[in-house]
Amino acid sequence: ETGVTQTPRHLVMGMTNKKSLKCEQHLGHNAMYWYKQSAKKPLELMFVYNFKEQTENNSVPSRFSPECPNSSHLFLHLHTLQPEDSALYLCASSQGLGGKEKLFFGSGTQLSVL
């Protein structure tokens, strides 16, 4: 195990639903991230939190709303999603913030929007 746990593993939702993805890291890291992984596309960075403060919102639509109550927990609240939002959503953490940090990923939530 990587020390980063994501729930649920799979999620199917309609476009009018509201759901939340949860991530928890047990590594004592200070930075946490949300990535989107679509078929045949590079990993897309969505949000970055450092010491529970948001440092990056990578032009993500407002139907995705992150929340970081503390350095160990990260949520992604979803509402009125579109079918093209169907993807694997990966949470990651790193000791510090920076491109020279190793990222530790969870197993992801496979999201299907109907």
Next chain:
Amino acid sequence: GESVGLHLPTLSVQEGDNSIINCAYSNSASDYFIWYKQESGKGPQFIIDIRSNMDKRQGQRVTVLLNKTVKHLSLQIAATQPGDSAVYFCAENEPGGFKTIFGAGTRLFVKA
């Protein structure tokens, strides 16, 4: 677009052979590179990294080579095993920033 890319989307090798996965990057200011492995149903996992002041680094059965002249990175896997079947991503640091920039990935198939 992304500055890190991969030469081949898929690679098929015979079990026991050596595998070489290639990656090209476009930002000459990048000074840190990582290879990640993503198995089916899992998130990417760190394999090996290399800084720009090195041209080679070895791990257990894996070697990363960095050619800064042509901005090329490769991952060599010795004696490839079925458990090596996965998608491999190269990544570089964002110069002057804090992001990790990922390439598109290469899927490695290992034939028994």
